Amino acid sequence: MDSTPSSYVGRLAPSPTGYLHLGHVRTFWLATERARRAGGRLLMRIDDLDYDRCKPIYTQGALEDLAWLGLEWETPIITQSERLSFYRQTLEQLHAAGLIFPCERSRRDVREAAGAPHEDDDEPVYPKEFRPPADAPLPPLSAVIRTNWRFRVPDGETLTFTDGHAGEQSAVAGRDFGDFLVWRKDNLPSYQLACVADDIAMGITEVVRGADLIRSTFRQLLLFRALGRPAPAYYHCDLMRDEQGRRLAKRHDSLSLRAMREQGVTPANIIRKFSATS
Numbered sequence: 001m002d003s004t005p006s007s008y009v010g011r012l013a014p015s016p017t018g019y020l021h022l023g024h025v026r027t028f029w030l031a032t033e034r035a036r037r038a039g040g041r042l043l044m045r046i047d048d049l050d051y052d053r054c055k056p057i058y059t060q061g062a063l064e065d066l067a068w069l070g071l072e073w074e075t076p077i078i079t080q081s082e083r084l085s086f087y088r089q090t091l092e093q094l095h096a097a098g099l100i101f102p103c104e105r106s107r108r109d110v111r112e113a114a115g116a117p118h119e120d121d122d123e124p125v126y127p128k129e130f131r132p133p134a135d136a137p138l139p140p141l142s143a144v145i146r147t148n149w150r151f152r153v154p155d156g157e158t159l160t161f162t163d164g165h166a167g168e169q170s171a172v173a174g175r176d177f178g179d180f181l182v183w184r185k186d187n188l189p190s191y192q193l194a195c196v197a198d199d200i201a202m203g204i205t206e207v208v209r210g211a212d213l214i215r216s217t218f219r220q221l222l223l224f225r226a227l228g229r230p231a232p233a234y235y236h237c238d239l240m241r242d243e244q245g246r247r248l249a250k251r252h253d254s255l256s257l258r259a260m261r262e263q264g265v266t267p268a269n270i271i272r273k274f275s276a277t278s
Helices: 022-038 056-069 084-096 107-114 191-202 211-226 257-262 267-277
Strands: 009-012 041-046 100-103 148-151 158-163 167-172 180-183 206-210 233-237
Touching: 009 022, 009 191, 009 206, 022 041, 022 056, 022 206, 022 233, 022 257, 022 267, 041 056, 041 191, 056 257, 056 267, 084 100, 084 148, 084 180, 084 191, 084 211, 100 180, 148 211, 158 211, 158 233, 167 211, 180 191, 191 211, 206 211, 211 233
Parallel strands: 009 041, 206 233
Antiparallel strands: 100 148, 148 180, 158 167
């Protein structure tokens, strides 16, 4: 038997904006299973940078629900809201390399100019005419940031990766996705920057998450490259859908793990359902 320690490091990253539904939990169960089969480590990170929607009660609920299901992870737990100075350092690296630019355009400006985003994506392609010229002087980062900052993508470059579940994936920068947010005008990092900075710091070797984040992966690949670090492997799970074919969301209270626990559903019942659909 090979006794060599596994180098696999996975992570669970719940966003505490509501109670976990079955779709979230299946993804976290798959992440746990993949770490277990690899003989690797599994870390926990709380993605709580959406200050308007993230609540401590949902953080506690997620940890309780996942523990009830039998999932285990290493401590300490990493909490994104406690790591803002770390993310700022990452932003400064991108600024020093001249890879970002300030953006005064509103979300509505971008949406109306670019048209509707892809169904599985919430960030429309940023119009090229909104960009400052590549040789424009780059203003310094203020101590408290009150404007959006975007990463300038390499127009026309085809990015590819092989997903562990969905197979070969490719997208063209500037066409399938555009210049994306790395820092917001409320002085908080974007999901893309915080996620990449943490995955580097945590030593993550595989990211297991939902298929709705495949397009985000291309943005994150550019950030890994810009920061001079290798990207992890990716495994994007199929999304769970309700009886009408709509993907599950936290508004589906009847399918939250909390509600199912209260109805007497057991962990074995849920895991059996996951095993049958994976």
